[in-house]
Amino acid sequence: MLDIGALIAFVTVTETGSFSTAAQQLGQTPSGVSRTVSRLEKALGMTLMHRTTRRLDLTAEGAWLLERARRVLAEMADTEAQAAARRGHPAGLVRVNAATPALDHLVAPLVADFLDAYPQVSLELTSGETVVDLIEEKVDVAIRIGILPDSSLNARLLGRSRVRVLAAPAYLERHGRPATPADLARHRLLGFTAPASLNTWPLRDGSQEGVLARPQVTASSGETLRHLALCGAGIVSLSDFLTGADVASGRLVPLLEEAALPWTQPVWAVFYKQGALAPRVAALVEFLARRLAGVLET
Missing domain, CATH: 3.40.190.290 (D-Maltodextrin-Binding Protein; domain 2)
Structure with a gap:
């Protein structure tokens, strides 16, 4: 089963373009975020991004996962919002x-x-x-x-x-x-x-x-x-x-x-x-x- 936390880390790294910036947003260390993304790649059996000292480039598999991960996280956010709304209304x-x-x-x-x-x-x-x-x-x-x-x-x-x-x-x-x-x-x-x-x-x-x-x-x-x-x-x-x-x-x-x-x-x-x-x-x-x-x- 996919770890939602790993998907969040992957999307955040991709959108910020940096492990260090993603770590700041997530309240984690850069090395911790890097390990999380690596575990995700291992669990899926595919390389999601190429890392260099200057940039991160998504692989074709990474681009595919990014699109799906964004949809999953959006659905989760919408579900939480609707649940809160139903509690109040x-x-x-x-x-x-x-x-x-x-x-x-x-x-x-x-x-x-x-x-x-x-x-x-x-x-x-x-x-x-x-x-x-x-x-x-x-x-x-x-x-x-x-x-x-x-x-x-x-x-x-x-x-x-x-x-x-x-x-x-x-x-x-x-x-x-x-x-x-x-x-x-x-x-x-x-x-x-x-x-x-x-x-x-x-x-x-x-x-x-x-x-x-x-x-x-x-x-x-x-x-x-x-x-x-x-x-x-x-x-x-x-x-x-x-x-x-x-x-x-x-x-x-x-x-x-x-x-x-x-x-x-x-x-x-x-x-x-x-x-x-x-x-x-x-x-x-x-x-x-x-x-x-x-x-x-x-």
Whole structure:
């Protein structure tokens, strides 16, 4: 393998025309620089320059190497400059994966501000209701809601979102308002197909904490359940990050608040990390943590 230091010495000697001048620039002795160039010639098996007391003349092989060495050193300098620039100004593509509700309600509203702050970063957003393999799918950051399984991935807690039992005014007008958790058995309930734990609602029924809902309609996506609830299809239990604006506007109404338990769902930024996190990825994670602090509970 070629020694980069030897290439630097060779180029410097050639450009200055003198071992002594090159040595001054490199902070070495003339004899040390001469030995370095000689080792380069030996490693390549060719004579690079003819030395006399008055001048140095490149051989044809030396001229050939000089051209290539200059390109190599220029590429190295450019790489170092770009690396420094990326540290100060993150750049490149960040691939983000999240379930549709998290993508639509937590990430998408912040995209414009993030791109204004980091104009050299581009985003690729993908949604799905199943957990993907970050490495296999080449995902940089995944937004996950709920308890994380043990894994080799790293995670940053972005905040927590309160879970509430809700219904639309139109549904309540037609079917009445449940007065106790036991009344839910006489109502049309909306729930998740999986995992089953999401159908345990944050309600206290006597000494029992958590009421197992038996939904008549199930869906894999919280966003679908939200739309069903808004259409008056039934009663649902969803996180504030998904329904906060609906509650504020009166489109959905919290129910059974006297029996409600203060359950929350953690919201995570999950990423694979070996060594330092890429600046573009770190920028997005930090941005989400900072901005979602005003949306989620800490």
